[in-house]
Amino acid sequence: PTPCCSLRPKALLCSVSRFAYSVGIGLCSGLDAAMQTEAMPLVHKFKLVEAPAHESTFPKGAPWVRYHGNYKGLHIDLVLPGKDAVLGVDSVGTVSAALLTSFSIQTLKPDLIINAGTAGGFKAKGASIGDVFLASDVSFHDRRIPIPVFDMYGIGARKTSAVPNILKELNLKIGKLSTGDSLDMSPQDEKVILSNDATVKDMEGAAVAYVADMFSTPAIFVKAVTDIVDGEKPTSEEFLQNLIAVTAALDLAVTKVVDFISGKRISDL
Ligand code: ADE
Numbered sequence: 001p002t003p004c005c006s007l008r009p010k011a012l013l014c015s016v017s018r019f020a021y022s023v024g025i026g027l028c029s030g031l032d033a034a035m036q037t038e039a040m041p042l043v044h045k046f047k048l049v050e051a052p053a054h055e056s057t058f059p060k061g062a063p064w065v066r067y068h069g070n071y072k073g074l075h076i077d078l079v080l081p082g083k084d085a086v087l088g089v090d091s092v093g094t095v096s097a098a099l100l101t102s103f104s105i106q107t108l109k110p111d112l113i114i115n116a117g118t119a120g121g122f123k124a125k126g127a128s129i130g131d132v133f134l135a136s137d138v139s140f141h142d143r144r145i146p147i148p149v150f151d152m153y154g155i156g157a158r159k160t161s162a163v164p165n166i167l168k169e170l171n172l173k174i175g176k177l178s179t180g181d182s183l184d185m186s187p188q189d190e191k192v193i194l195s196n197d198a199t200v201k202d203m204e205g206a207a208v209a210y211v212a213d214m215f216s217t218p219a220i221f222v223k224a225v226t227d228i229v230d231g232e233k234p235t236s237e238e239f240l241q242n243l244i245a246v247t248a249a250l251d252l253a254v255t256k257v258v259d260f261i262s263g264k265r266i267s268d269l
Contacts, residue, residue: 039067039080041251046071046258048078057107063091064100072262077108093181094140094207101211112161112266113219115208116254118246120185120235121225125175125199129228129242132253133199134167135160135177135221138206141192142180155196158209161218163269170256175199177221179206184235201229218266222257224250 042048048067051057058064063082068075081091081100097115104110121127136159143154167174178198180189185201193201205221212219226246227238261269 039078041248042078042254043067045251045255046076046078048076058103062099062103064103066104071258074258074262076258077104077110079104079108093203094179095181097204098207098211101208102215105211105215105217110217112261112269113208113212113217114222114254114257115205115219116222116250117202117204117224118226118239118243118250119177119200119202119205119223120183120227120229120239121200122193122198122230123228124230126173127175127199127225127228129225129238130246130249131173131225132249133173133175133177133223133225134163135200135205135223136174137176138209138221139176139178139196139198140180140206141178141189141196141198141201142182144188144192155192156206156210157196158206158213160209160221161266161269163220166220166257166260166269169260170253172222172253173199177202177205177223179204183239185229200225220257222250222253224253 043050046069048069048071051066051068056066058066063085065080065082067078070076079100081096083089084091101113105113119133121129121131121133127133137157138160139155139157141155143156145151145154166172176196176198178193178196178201180201181203182189183203185193200223202223205223209219209221224246226242227233227235229235231238
């Protein structure tokens with residue numbers, strides 16, 4: 001677990017990892033219309049500006065996008081993994097999330113990371129469409145290494161930074177998050193997700209947590225449910241159907257979290 005330090009949070013890193021299949025092209029030059037639509041409410045709310053490529057701290061070739069600014073005494077960097085250079089779709093999944101998190105921690109030096117995104121939810125564990133969860137724990141469900149100790153390494157279970165006052169004050173749900181690189185769920189994934197006791201499943205959280213822990217940076221995980229994994233509807237269909245409405249709920253929740261954080265020490269969260 002990453003212990004919360006008692007620094008006043010000056011620098012916040014919001015990494016937004018939700019994705020939209022509906023978006024078209026956009027290669028490396030920035031956000032295309034749909035992704036921009038999703039990120040814009042937060043960019044406007046916090047009055048952030050995009051860091052232009054020529055003064056970007058990101059390495060040449062990385063499709064990552066950063067907005068930054070000051071909001072209620074906090075310095076906020078909002079980073080997005082950007083588009084795949086060849087296919088033009090959002091760079092979803094653990095590889096881009098880990099790379100972006102690592103580079104962002106080292107160059108932007110956030111006091112706290114907020115990883116916000118969409119997730120599939122399990123109704124058997126109390127999740128409904130539009131619910132916003134804070135993850136108490138994260139783990140992986142698609143890293144099967146059946147050799148003693150490597151099995152535990154594969155699962156990579158860790159507690160997230162405890163934020164009891166955010167939970168109490170903002171009325172968010174709490175649950176365990178399981179991460180894998182697939183939107184769908186194979187029978188093997190399902191077994192591991194059950195054993196991970198997860199309420200929500202995403203494609204980035206545990207990777208962000210791994211890197212945040214490595215560099216002793218507190219991180220919280222705000223995940224909004226777009227689809228019910230143990231329901232009747234096909235995941236991709238339900239995900240696309242609910243993406244826009246649920247993204248609005250996610251943005252609202254992130255805004256409330258940031259408003260709550262403003263003026264507080266990390267140990268007060
Ligand atoms: N993001 C939204 N829905 C998801 C799902 N079912 N699995 C993984 N990531 C998701």
